[in-house]
């Protein structure tokens with residue numbers, strides 16, 4: 039049996055490894071257009087900042103490892119250019135030569151593409167997007183020559199790149215058409231903005247960049263009213279599912295433009311699976327909806343599920359609540375589920391609880407705090423969204439994420455086993471307090 043996987047990132051290599059484990063005799067071929075497989079784009083900002091010394095540190099396993107240890111036929115610098123699902127064939131450029139390969143099973147694991155408002159902006163050698171490890175290398179090299187850097191977009195990647203650039207002493211300006219970290223509601227977003235400004239980053243909110251020009255010396259960014267010049271610009275205005283190949287092959291797409299898959303990660307075409315940043319999955323916050331969740335844990339698990347099903351082990355990927363976390367310097371930022379803006383748009387009957395809380399016993403040094411906002415649905419009494427900004431947020435976000443995903447009521451969350459000792463949490467920790475406030479109120 040022959041399996042072809044298009045894309046050697048998290049989802050693709052996870053699928054490939056799973057098939058190998060379940061079907062030791064199968065033939066597995068991976069086409070990857072970049073020079074790396076099994077790599078961590080998530081580490082790119084930290085490579086640019088110099089916290090990660092070598093690009094290779096971001097590679098979990100090399101193509102050689104996959105070929106020799108897992109008998110997976112990995113081809114880097116090889117691009118799949120079309121798929122004929124009727125003939126079960128993939129046309130690809132492999133090592134510069136066009137070839138056609140037959141498959142029994144196919145996995146689309148083509149990831150996401152950075153959104154580029156205007157393709158001509160990329161004609162400048164001073165403008166960058168971040169997708170592959172190679173992009174990180176380009177930015178790191180170029181950053182040595184520049185002083186003033188613009189980041190366009192203050193989502194996760196924009197904030198991480200702003201942290202990296204200011205960390206290496208660049209003058210950074212970040213442009214965002216909404217607010218910093220738009221997944222956060224205004225009041226928590228403001229905390230992140232404050233932290234960025236404290237570090238010397240100029241934050242331009244409500245600024246929609248509608249032109250970007252390279253005048254031969256500088257990149258000039260404008261919203262039609264104001265213009266600013268920079269030595270370099272990083273575009274980080276979001277990502278979209280990379281689905282052109284699948285779309286041309288006649289694979290059905292979903293409401294968010296991602297590949298439509300069932301819980302086995304099977305597409306609308308028999309024997310053709312998809313996984314990772316190119317699919318949309320069940321929304322586990324609000325039943326019956328789909329969600330586009332371009333995040334690494336989801337990509338790995340979806341690849342695992344696709345590979346398992348191909349290997350004959352029928353398992354399901356249930357969906358996602360979209361839990362995500364990042365930081366700017368000492369300020370940690372986490373979100374899961376939906377924010378208040380979205381809850382209002384959806385007309386949900388919710389109750390927002392917002393608290394500021396210590397992250398350790400009040401007498402235990404150092405003093406540290408967080409701001410937590412949790413939305414509870416009034417009818418079901420379950421949390422539907424949470425945002426945390428501050429210190430030591432990871433464990434609290436995990437607890438709330440599980441509460442949202444598994445529909446624990448405020449009462450169940452209040453009584454949940456949350457451990458305590460002075461260095462780690464107050465005895466009434468923020469998660470318990472937020473649940474109690476709602477539980478007493480409603």
Ligand SMILES: Cc1cc2nc3c(=O)[nH]c(=O)nc-3n(C[C@H](O)[C@H](O)[C@H](O)COP(=O)(O)OP(=O)(O)OC[C@H]3O[C@@H](n4cnc5c(N)ncnc54)[C@H](O)[C@@H]3O)c2cc1C
Nearest residue numbers: 045047048049071080117118148149314315332333334337
């Ligand atoms: C800067 C940055 C920071 C991030 N930080 C985080 C984080 O902290 N936490 C988190 O959860 N997520 C983070 N992410 C997102 C995370 O990296 C992705 O969710 C994850 O990599 C998705 O895995 P994937 O396999 O679906 O896609 P990818 O890892 O993008 O892999 C897809 C691969 O397919 C290849 N490909 C595409 N088309 C073709 C073709 N036609 N032929 C051959 N090959 C093809 C591409 O070259 C690519 O290597 C970050 C992403 C970036 C860019």
